[in-house]
Amino acid sequence: MLVLEKSNISSSYLCTARLDSLKRVDLIVKAFLSMPDKKLIVTSGGPELDRLKRLARDASNVIFADWVGERGAREERAQQFEAKIYY
Numbered sequence: 001m002l003v004l005e006k007s008n009i010s011s012s013y014l015c016t017a018r019l020d021s022l023k024r025v026d027l028i029v030k031a032f033l034s035m036p037d038k039k040l041i042v043t044s045g046g047p048e049l050d051r052l053k054r055l056a057r058d059a060s061n062v063i064f065a066d067w068v069g070e071r072g073a074r075e076e077r078a079q080q081f082e083a084k085i086y087y
Contacts, residue, residue, distance in 0.1 A: 011038070012038075012039040012040070012041055013032075013038060013039065013040050013041070014041050015040060015041070015043070016043055016044050017044060018045075018046045019042070019044055019045055019046030019047065019048040019049045019052060020046045020048060021047070023046075025042070025048065025052060026048070026051075026055060028040065029042075029052055029055050029056050029062055032059065032061060032062050033062070035061070036059070036060075037061075038061060039061045039062075039063065040061065040062045041063045041065055042062070042063070042064045042065065043066065045066075049064070052064070
């Protein structure tokens with residue numbers, strides 16, 4: 001389970017898109033690889049998970065977390081981030 005301190009959340013970006021090739025989350029991950037001062041948190045899963053983890057393996061600013069549960073809780077948590085990336 002991923003736990004972030006409140007001070008770190010406001011400078012983080014949240015991606016909840018399913019990790020499927022059609023969603024092109026690889027482009028989001030690649031963008032954050034070129035912005036090491038920005039943090040991306042991916043809270044989903046799918047068939048592309050392993051490939052995306054390998055892509056970001058050397059990046060300390062790209063974090064893969066478990067699925068976020070119930071829709072209401074997911075939306076409440078998302079309000080704390082700088083930006084949300086939905087697909």
